[in-house]
Every structure is written in structure tokens, then in C-alpha cells.
Amino acid sequence: MxxxxxxxxxxxxxxxxxxxxxxxxxxxxxxxxxxxxxxxxxxxxxxxxxxxxxxxxxxxxxxxxxxxxxxxxxxxxxxxxxxxxxxxxxxxxxxxxxxxxAPTVPNSGSPRRVGTSDVERLQRRFAEVIANDHRHGGRLAIERTAVALADEALVLQGSGSAGQRVRKQIYASAAAFRSSAMWAAVDGRRFDDAAAHMQVAVQLAEMAGDPYIKFRIWSHAGTMYRHMGRPADAAAANDVARKLGITRQDPMFASLGLARQGAIHGVAGDGAAARRAFDQSQDAMQRADPAAARPVWMNAFYDQAELDSLALCAYLSLGDFERAEAHGHRCLSALRPHMQRSKAIATTRVARAQLEQGALETAVARAMSVPGEAANRHPRVGGMLRAFGRRPEVIAPGSATARTWATYIRDTWR
Structure with missing residues (x-):
């Protein structure tokens, strides 16, 4: 054939x-x-x-x-x-x-005017997608919804006349939805789909000429390659984001780029570079104006808790478990209540850091505190807990703690 x-x-x-x-x-x-x-x-x-x-x-x-x-x-x-x-x-x-x-001929007899109210509606839907991602993360339904909304934005482009500013905003909305589809696919470990979404998102962002959404897409790309175990590609993609002018205009974007670079150094095994990146990221965050106007996606997730979450990830990769645990506790204490997916991930990572330091009972109890729904329905959380679950029997074979974990897994994940 x-x-x-x-x-x-x-x-x-x-x-x-x-x-x-x-x-x-x-x-x-x-x-x-x-x-x-x-x-x-x-x-x-x-x-x-x-x-x-x-x-x-x-x-x-x-x-x-x-x-x-x-x-x-x-x-x-x-x-x-x-x-x-x-x-x-x-x-x-x-x-x-x-x-x-349908995209070019409106239902009414006269041409339709596409305006700011249409853009505002798309932006409200984008905020809903972000909220769902923070609650659930990685689910195929979130990815599909984001793709459908990107298509809806593109249909809107052809539904009537509009000024150049509105057209660019609509393209930016379409790019934003596609970048959310990309992130949902990354979070769900559907990397081929994520790469396909990225290609479309990059094209739409160029048509929009929006540096903020370009930053989001390339920063996500760096994270995608990091999760795929390709640190060189991750660093190259993240560098595209870090070289955009907005990182010089707003230290908060510089901070995020550096924090994600630190996580990439962790995967690459470069402890000195990781520590330097996180120190620079912390400094940039402290210089940022908390009242500055930023995109909704940035305000929704990047703060001290996310910086510490990325440091937790990096130091786990480096085997610096004590430092990882310290960042993990700081992350969990600062997480906003709606960040349920982030809480499950950070909790699992802290448990792993405790386990590798020999605190078996404490680690297993913490891992068991992760909600069963997150463990069963979120691919990244489930994978991390499975990796965690293989270690108690290696560290303390036949121990009561190892048996407790095995029983919990059997009863909870069956």
C-alpha cells in the first residue's frame, strides 16, 4: 500500500x-x-x-x-x-x-463587523481553559476543547470585516488556544500531538506578532523536550523564549525563563548551572513589579511556588534530595488553592525526595495523600507514583512500609 x-x-x-x-x-x-x-x-x-x-x-x-x-x-x-x-x-x-x-458569508444580509467584544469572548474562554488545566491537567478533553476554540477563532477571522488590531488579537487568541492544547498534550505524555500543536501555534503567533504568546509557546517547547529527555533541544527552545524583548522589559518573564532553564540543567546533570540559573531567577522575580500588567496565563501560574516547583524537579534529577525536599515544602506552602494538579505533582516529588533520604514511613504516607483521582486520571502523576512505588521494595525489601505501599496500590489503583 x-x-x-x-x-x-x-x-x-x-x-x-x-x-x-x-x-x-x-x-x-x-x-x-x-x-x-x-x-x-x-x-x-x-x-x-x-x-x-x-x-x-x-x-x-x-x-x-x-x-x-x-x-x-x-x-x-x-x-x-x-x-x-x-x-x-x-x-x-x-x-x-x-x-x-460559512467562514466568509454571514447569516445576515450585510457584512458582519468583528470587534473587541468577539476578542473579549475568546479571552474569557481562554481563561476557562487555563482554569481547567490547573484543576485537572493533561486530559484529552482539555486538549480537544482548546483545539476547537482555536478553530473557532480562525472561523471568526473570516466571518466579517475587522481592523488590523482586532485581527492580530484573534490570531493571538488562536495561538493561545493551540499553546494550551500543546501543554495539555505534554502534560498527558502525548508528545507527538504536542509537537503538532506547537507547529500550528508558532505559525499563528507569528501572524499575531504577539511576543507574549511566542514566549509561552517556546517556553512550553523547552518543557516538552525536557520531559522527552532531550535537554539540548529543551535548552535551544527555551533560549528562543528567553531572547524575546519582553524578558528585558519585565523581569518576571526573565525569571520564568531562567527557572525553566534551571530545570533543563537538572535533567542534563549540570548542578552548578542549575544552581546559578535558580539564583538568577530568584533575583529577577524579586526585581519584578507585582502590579505590572501581564497576560492571564502568566498571572495564573507563575509565582514563587512555581519557581520552587521547578527547583524541586531539578534537584531531584541531580540527586540532591535534601535541597529538593526544601524547595518542595516551600512550593506546597505557597501553592494557590486552585492549583490541584501542581499540588499532586509537588507532593509526589517531595515524597520521592524523602524516600531517597531514607524516611520510608514519612515518604509513603505523603505519597498516599495524593488524591486517587489524580493518580488514576493524570498521566504524569500516575507515572511519578509508579516510579516512586518501585523504590520501597528496593530500599527496604520485605519491610512493613513496602507492604503498606503495595497494599495501598492494589486497593486504590485496581
Whole structure:
């Protein structure tokens, strides 16, 4: 079988992953037929890899509606035409034409004006996405919601006239949503999806000309590569963020860039560089004006607790468990109440630092305090707790503490 290079390129042109194309095809089918679509990731994978060479019926209709072109222009062999009910065919043509024109032809008779109220609505939805991320983190539903909202922003671009400032703000909103989708995928350990979101987000941010969202995207990219165990790529991506002008204008952005650089040095095993980065990050934070105007995403998460969280991560990687634990306690004492995902992660890391210092009972008790929902539903927390759980039997094989942990895991995670 041969890969359908034409379809693959058309998907790349629109910045669509296989999952996103499936979602758009299902939306098109709902519009065309009035019934929800059942296109899955596997359906799209078979279309791309050449397993399905002649899509028919609903699959064909959905493809033609999404890409606004005949099937043959998507690299497929066109099946022989079958007799079709004229009414049904007219309904399809009308519905698919409406889909194609929806971004550019408003429902009213006169052109619609896209304005600041539309931008404000998008910004409110962005704040909701961030709040959900802090409560839950990493879930596929957050990623999908963010992608859908990015698409909604782009549809808004074509729905009417707008000034240049508003257009840039809408592109910035689309980039922000995509960067949230990227972060949800990173947090959920779906790194291929995260990289795909990053590519789209970078393009949108360039169109917006917004240095703040550029910083967020490249800073997230550095974190993505750090979690993938690629410190050289992580440092290079984070450097893109750190070299933006806003790090010179606002020390708070400089502080975040340096703190994430410190975490990268930790993964790379460079203790001296990590300590220097965190010292510089702390100094920059102390110089920052707490009342300065900053984007909602920055205000929502970066503070002393996050700086200490990154230091906790770095010193754990370096094996400096006493220093890691100290930063962990500072982080937990300063975390804002809504940061539930961050609390679960920091608690698990503190438990690991205590465990490696020989405080088995204290460490196990702390690890058991992580809510079961976080352990079961958050991929990063679950992975960290599994790594933690392998250590008691290594450090104290057959001990009562090791048995306590094994029983807890069996009863809680079954």
C-alpha cells in the first residue's frame, strides 16, 4: 500500500492531526446529514496510509466537505458513481456548500463587523481553559476543547470585516488556544500531538506578532523536550523564549525563563548551572513589579511556588534530595488553592525526595495523600507514583512500609 501523499499534505496545510481531521469530518457529517459522524482516528489513519483507497458514502462526503474539493483532488481513486436519491443529493450539495461558505458569508444580509467584544469572548474562554488545566491537567478533553476554540477563532477571522488590531488579537487568541492544547498534550505524555500543536501555534503567533504568546509557546517547547529527555533541544527552545524583548522589559518573564532553564540543567546533570540559573531567577522575580500588567496565563501560574516547583524537579534529577525536599515544602506552602494538579505533582516529588533520604514511613504516607483521582486520571502523576512505588521494595525489601505501599496500590489503583 502507498501513503496518500496528497491527503497528508492537505492535512499539513491546514495544520490538522489525524484526530483533528476525524473531529472535523464528524462535524461535517452532523451538518450534512443531521446525524453524528462515527469517523475515528483509525478511519483517518487508513485514509492516510493507503489502506482505504476508494472512500465511499459518508466518509467521502465528509472529506469533500472538510477540504472543499472533489475526492480526486485528495489523491483518492474515485469510485464509480451510484444512483442516489435526488433529494438527498441536493441536501448534501446545499449543506456542503454552506460549510464551505460559512467562514466568509454571514447569516445576515450585510457584512458582519468583528470587534473587541468577539476578542473579549475568546479571552474569557481562554481563561476557562487555563482554569481547567490547573484543576485537572493533561486530559484529552482539555486538549480537544482548546483545539476547537482555536478553530473557532480562525472561523471568526473570516466571518466579517475587522481592523488590523482586532485581527492580530484573534490570531493571538488562536495561538493561545493551540499553546494550551500543546501543554495539555505534554502534560498527558502525548508528545507527538504536542509537537503538532506547537507547529500550528508558532505559525499563528507569528501572524499575531504577539511576543507574549511566542514566549509561552517556546517556553512550553523547552518543557516538552525536557520531559522527552532531550535537554539540548529543551535548552535551544527555551533560549528562543528567553531572547524575546519582553524578558528585558519585565523581569518576571526573565525569571520564568531562567527557572525553566534551571530545570533543563537538572535533567542534563549540570548542578552548578542549575544552581546559578535558580539564583538568577530568584533575583529577577524579586526585581519584578507585582502590579505590572501581564497576560492571564502568566498571572495564573507563575509565582514563587512555581519557581520552587521547578527547583524541586531539578534537584531531584541531580540527586540532591535534601535541597529538593526544601524547595518542595516551600512550593506546597505557597501553592494557590486552585492549583490541584501542581499540588499532586509537588507532593509526589517531595515524597520521592524523602524516600531517597531514607524516611520510608514519612515518604509513603505523603505519597498516599495524593488524591486517587489524580493518580488514576493524570498521566504524569500516575507515572511519578509508579516510579516512586518501585523504590520501597528496593530500599527496604520485605519491610512493613513496602507492604503498606503495595497494599495501598492494589486497593486504590485496581
Amino acid at each position: 502507498a501513503v496518500n501523499a496528497v491527503l497528508k499534505q492537505r492535512m499539513a496545510d491546514l495544520g490538522l492531526t489525524q484526530e483533528e481531521l476525524a473531529n472535523r469530518m464528524n462535524a461535517a457529517l452532523l451538518e450534512i446529514t443531521g446525524r453524528p459522524g462515527d469517523v475515528s482516528d483509525r478511519t483517518v489513519r487508513n485514509l492516510v496510509n493507503g489502506t482505504t483507497r476508494r472512500p465511499i458514502g459518508r466518509t467521502r462526503r465528509a472529506l469533500e466537505a472538510v477540504f472543499h474539493c472533489p475526492l480526486k483532488d485528495l489523491g483518492f481513486a474515485v469510485p464509480a458513481e451510484r444512483s442516489e436519491d435526488p433529494v438527498e443529493r441536493r441536501h448534501f450539495i446545499t449543506a456542503s456548500t454552506a460549510l464551505a461558505l
